[in-house]
Amino acid sequence: MAKIELDKKMVEYAVYGGAVLGGGGGGWIEDGLQIGRLAVDIGEPVLYTPDEMKDDDLLVTVSLVGAPAAKDKYVKPIYYTKALDILAAKLGKPIQGIITNENGASTTVNGWFQSALTGIPLVDIPCNGRAHPTGSMGSLNLSEQEGYVSHQAAVGGKGARYMELSVSGSLDKAASFIRTASIDAGGMVAVARNPVTAAYAKANGAAGGILQAIEVGEALLAHTGEAAIDAVVRKLGGTVAAEGIVTDFTLETTGGFDVGNVTLNDTYELTFWNEYMTLEKNGQRFGTFPDLIMTLDARTAEPIVSAAIKKGQQIAVIVVPKENLLLSTTMRNEKLMKPVEDIIKKPILEYCL
Numbered sequence: 001m002a003k004i005e006l007d008k009k010m011v012e013y014a015v016y017g018g019a020v021l022g023g024g025g026g027g028w029i030e031d032g033l034q035i036g037r038l039a040v041d042i043g044e045p046v047l048y049t050p051d052e053m054k055d056d057d058l059l060v061t062v063s064l065v066g067a068p069a070a071k072d073k074y075v076k077p078i079y080y081t082k083a084l085d086i087l088a089a090k091l092g093k094p095i096q097g098i099i100t101n102e103n104g105a106s107t108t109v110n111g112w113f114q115s116a117l118t119g120i121p122l123v124d125i126p127c128n129g130r131a132h133p134t135g136s137m138g139s140l141n142l143s144e145q146e147g148y149v150s151h152q153a154a155v156g157g158k159g160a161r162y163m164e165l166s167v168s169g170s171l172d173k174a175a176s177f178i179r180t181a182s183i184d185a186g187g188m189v190a191v192a193r194n195p196v197t198a199a200y201a202k203a204n205g206a207a208g209g210i211l212q213a214i215e216v217g218e219a220l221l222a223h224t225g226e227a228a229i230d231a232v233v234r235k236l237g238g239t240v241a242a243e244g245i246v247t248d249f250t251l252e253t254t255g256g257f258d259v260g261n262v263t264l265n266d267t268y269e270l271t272f273w274n275e276y277m278t279l280e281k282n283g284q285r286f287g288t289f290p291d292l293i294m295t296l297d298a299r300t301a302e303p304i305v306s307a308a309i310k311k312g313q314q315i316a317v318i319v320v321p322k323e324n325l326l327l328s329t330t331m332r333n334e335k336l337m338k339p340v341e342d343i344i345k346k347p348i349l350e351y352c353l
Contacts, residue, residue: 001049003121004047006112009213012038018108019303020232020318021209021325023292025258025274026104026131026303032169035077036109043116048123050207054098055199057293060087061127063113063191065154065178066134067253068274069307070187072161077113079155079190086153087192088217094120097123099201100210101138104131105303108213122210123198129206130292130324133257133274133343135175136336139194141329143171143336150174154181156189163189179256188252206326220301228301231315236245238320240285241279241286242268242299246313258307259343262295264317270295272306273346278346280315287319288351289340290331294318322352 004010039045052101055310062084066073070301079160088095101217108126113124122162127138142148150171155164156338165183167177174193180190219231233239244265251260262270271278276293279286287293295304322331330336339349 002049003052006040006045006047006176008037008040011109011162012221013214013217014108015105015217016220016303017213017215018103019105020220020294021129021130021211021213021276021292022104022107022305023294024276024306025068025133025306026102026270027068029303030107032106032109034309035106035113036237038077038118039109039112045112045115046121047210048097048121050123050125050198050202053198055197057096057198057200058093058195059097059099059100059198060084060095060192061101061126061138061194062114063193064107064110064188065191066182066188067258068305069251069253069258072186073088073188074158074161074186074190074344075156075190081114081117082155083153083190083192084118086164087151090153090166092150093193095120096271097121097198099123099205100126102126102128102131103209103213105305107131108210109322112289114160124210124249125201125205126209127205128208128328128330130273130290131213132290134336134339136171137330139171139175139330140195140196141333142196144333150194152178152191152193153188154178154191156182157185161186183256203224206328207271213328225299226303229296229318233318236292236320237324238292238318240316241319242317244268244314246309246311246315249309249311260306262309263297264315268317270317273340273343274306276306276346277340278340279319285351288348289326290322290325290352291324292320
């Protein structure tokens with residue numbers, strides 16, 4: 001049992017470790033550092049371990065929804081708290097804790113700013129210990145709860161694109177509505193959603209995921225270059241599966257997602273749907289979502305999200321088996337995994353379930 005006071009060094013560790021666990025998605029390092037540092041400048045956010053929470057405490061998920069590569073995306077820090085305020089007003093009851101939807105460069109620190117302003121504690125039960133593309137994958141398997149009504153609030157955009165909204169309905173419909181709103185807002189919205197009890201979050205979330213990100217970030221930043229990459233794969237029990245030059249890269253932002261392919265040395269192929277989904281060489285599969293597949297600069301060890309890949313980059317690709325990650329129960333849900341196949345046009349289920 002512990003309450004961990006978060007400081008600027010923790011921000012750095014969480015963001016860089018989150019970037020690795022983002023698996024190609026999960027937002028940008030610069031955004032994560034900005035919002036995390038702002039949080040510890042204006043307040044004293046505290047991370048609670050799951051044991052600190054009573055089973056009937058009400059927890060709310062905070063997230064960013066949208067496409068990281070969208071050119072017109074605009075989310076101010078205050079939007080995070082506005083979304084939380086809108087949801088709290090809708091619920092009409094106190095919120096005892098804030099959890100993030102996933103690990104990622106900016107998503108690992110989701111909630112830190114809200115906690116600093118409101119005093120509501122952060123709880124180390126991310127909805128997933130790695131980043132994932134769909135809202136349903138970050139919804140604690142609530143899609144399997146018959147009759148569950150999802151309450152979600154979102155804020156994003158500027159000028160004529162600015163919006164703040166609240167929606168209630170089935171999980172799929174509410175998530176789809178928010179995804180569409182992110183497109184209308186320019187590509188990204190800050191979201192507060194899906195109140196659950198702490199007991200439910202403990203049973204379905206990735207307890208300890210934030211501390212894992214902090215430990216991975218600490219391992220990465222304690223070294224430089226190849227030694228830093230080696231430290232990360234040792235920490236997570238993974239491997240450096242490929243290294244070389246990016247010889248081809250395609251990206252299309254469609255439906256609020258970044259979708260594309262990366263070719264390395266004209267032989268290795270990565271597919272991504274925000275996050276990396278597969279790594280193959282001549283038809284041989286080396287990693288399949290929810291295994292963690294992540295690209296890092298081969299010289300500096302800087303994590304590189306899928307939307308930032310460029311032809312000519314020299315990168316290393318690490319793969320960490322899903323068994324070594326802290327994952328939500330959604331990562332074992334065939335219904336939620338099947339859409340991956342439809343997007344990347346490659347088999348997934350036979351490898352991941």
